[in-house]
Amino acid sequence: MQLNLDNVDIEILKFLQKDATLTNKELAFKLNKSIATIHERIRRLKEQGYIMRIVAILDRKKVDRNLIAFSHVFLKAHTAEALGEFENEVAKFSEVMECFQMTGAYDFILRIATSDMDTYHLFLRNKLATLPNVSTVQSFFVLSETKSDTAYPL
Amino acid sequence: MQLNLDNVDIEILKFLQKDATLTNKELAFKLNKSIATIHERIRRLKEQGYIMRIVAILDRKKVDRNLIAFSHVFLKAHTAEALGEFENEVAKFSEVMECFQMTGAYDFILRIATSDMDTYHLFLRNKLATLPNVSTVQSFFVLSETKSDTAYPL
DNA sequence: TTTGAAAAGGAAACTGG
């Protein structure tokens, strides 16, 4: 795939993926460009959808999300409606950070963030397992997070 | 767990998790507080580590990371050194976005981002599978991303 | 596209209430 980006764009994206509080002035200095050029490049990168959003990343342990689980879910029915309804319902649960439909042995992988094992258990029993089409759920729990990166290498 | 945060802090974090380009002035208006108060709250939230960093989230498909795989890795040896060395080596691979040590049937779950299946295959053969202690790798591929959130509910 | 410069607006630091 050919990226529609030159070196300046790529460098800007690399920096902003790590630290989006960098000012245009700081980026201009790092990249030997004018402030106006940096400004225009970032405007285009947002307009064209390369940069989707700028967000604060929180320390999950400080906001009481100590337990991360990966839940592998297998459904009973596999019609388009069944899949779609599961996706809709599961997206409503605040514990669900991510939902992926998968190839292979499972239908979905969910990443669940809760405060502890008790809370996960309640989520599983009272929310996830009550969805009409859920057949089996296999849960894996994170012991430690070795690498956690939101930045794609460019 | 008792959070060390009042309602104003929580509202600020909710907003900044969604959009960190909001100005202090805008937040002050939304929360009916003074600009000075918002400024001081955010300073403390950063200082105390609630806000770890502010980053740009890119559209991965636009930067040629079309394939996401979850790779379940089982190791041969399970000594502290073996685990630690695997973690170190795997963190160096640019394709590895996340690495979790897990409970249950697998030792690690990796989230791998590559441009396509060929590239994943090369990564698996030439990088991951060459690590000395790797016993088995089971790969699951994302067909579609239904929910993808970096914001923890508060 | 890029640039420098000007205009507009926000952040930071401080006051006193």
Added chain:
DNA sequence: CCAGTTTCCTTTTCAAA
């Protein structure tokens, strides 16, 4: 915690190359 003020810095805009 807030309103107001001053200073400084950044963003935004624009005409010209």
